Amino acid sequence: xxxxxxxxxxxxxxxxxxxxxxxxxxxxxxxxxxxxxxxxxxxxxxxxxxxxxxxxxxxxxxxxxxxxxxxxxxxxxxxxxxxxxxxxxxxxxxxxxxxxxxxxxxxxxxxxxxxxxxxxxxxxxxxxxxxxxxxxxxxxxxxxxxxxxxxxxxxxxxxxxxxxxxxxxxxxxxxxxxxxxxxxxxxxx
Amino acid sequence: xxxxxxxxxxxxxxxxxxxxxxxxxxxxxxxxxxxxxxxxxxxxxxxxxxxxxxxxxxxxxxxxxxxxxxxxxxxxxxxxxxxxxxxxxxx
Numbered sequence: 001x002x003x004x005x006x007x008x009x010x011x012x013x014x015x016x017x018x019x020x021x022x023x024x025x026x027x028x029x030x031x032x033x034x035x036x037x038x039x040x041x042x043x044x045x046x047x048x049x050x051x052x053x054x055x056x057x058x059x060x061x062x063x064x065x066x067x068x069x070x071x072x073x074x075x076x077x078x079x080x081x082x083x084x085x086x087x088x089x090x091x092x093x094x095x096x097x098x099x100x101x102x103x104x105x106x107x108x109x110x111x112x113x114x115x116x117x118x119x120x121x122x123x124x125x126x127x128x129x130x131x132x133x134x135x136x137x138x139x140x141x142x143x144x145x146x147x148x149x150x151x152x153x154x155x156x157x158x159x160x161x162x163x164x165x166x167x168x169x170x171x172x173x174x175x176x177x178x179x180x181x182x183x184x185x186x187x188x189x
Numbered sequence: 190x191x192x193x194x195x196x197x198x199x200x201x202x203x204x205x206x207x208x209x210x211x212x213x214x215x216x217x218x219x220x221x222x223x224x225x226x227x228x229x230x231x232x233x234x235x236x237x238x239x240x241x242x243x244x245x246x247x248x249x250x251x252x253x254x255x256x257x258x259x260x261x262x263x264x265x266x267x268x269x270x271x272x273x274x275x276x277x278x279x280x
Contacts, residue, residue: 068205172243179243
C-alpha cells in the first residue's frame with residue numbers, strides 16, 4: 001500500500017472517529033438538557049439557602065482548571081511531547097478526583113438539611129444532577145487513566161493524537177455540562 | 190489545531206481560561222446583586238457564552254463541518270475511483 005493511500009485512510013478514520021464522538025456528545029448533552037430542565041419543573045427558580053455557595057464555586061473553578069490541563073495535554077500530544085502529555089493528563093485526573101471528593105462532601109452536607117434530602121423536591125434535583133455529572137467525571141477519569149497508561153508504555157503511536165484528543169473532548173463535555181449545572185443548582189434565587 | 194505552534198496554543202489556553210474565570214465571577218456577582226428576570230437572563234447568557242467558548246476553543250466544534258465535508262468527499266471520491274476502475278476493466 002502506498003504512503004498516500006495510507007495517509008488518506010488515516011485521515012478518513014480520524015474524521016470518522018471525530019464525527020462519531022460528536023454524535024455521542026450531542027446525545028449526551030440532550031440528556032443533560034432534559035435533567036437541567038427538570039429542575040425548573042420540580043422546584044421553579046428558587047434555591048434553598050442551605051446550598052453551600054463556596055463549595056459550588058470551588059467545584060466550578062476546579063473543573064475550569066482541569067479543562068486547561070486537559071487542553072494542554074491535547075496540544076502537547078499534537079506536538080508529540082510525551083512528557084508534557086503525561087504530566088497534564090495526571091494533573092487532570094488528580095483534579096477530577098478532588099472534584100469527586102467535593103461532590104461527596106456536598107452530598108454529606110445536603111443530607112444534614114431537611115430541604116436537600118433526596119426525598120425532597122430540591123434534594124431529588126441536587127442528587128440526580130450532581131450524581132449523573134459525577135458519574136461522567138468518574139468515567140472521564142477512567143478514560144484518562146487508560147490513555148495515560150497507553151501513552152506511558154508507548155502503546156500509542158506518537159503520530160496518532162486521536163486517543164488523547166478523544167478523551168480530552170470527553171473531559172470538556174463534563175466541563176460544559178457543569179457550566180449549565182452550576183447556575184441551575186447554586187446561583188438562581 | 191496546528192501541530193507547530195506549541196507555545197501559541199498553550200498561550201491561547203491561558204487566555205480562554207481567564208475569560209472563563211471572569212465569566213464565572215460575573216455569574217457569581219449576578220447571583221448576589223441581581224434579582225428576578227434580569228438575574229435569570231444574566232446567568233443564562235453568561236452560561237451560554239462560557240459553553241460556546243469551551244465548545245469553540247477547547248473542543249474545536251468549528252472543525253466539525255470540515256470533518257463531515259472530508260468524510261463525504263472521501264466516500265464520493267472512493268466510489269468514483271471504483272467506478273473508473275470498473276469502466277477501465279470493461280474497456
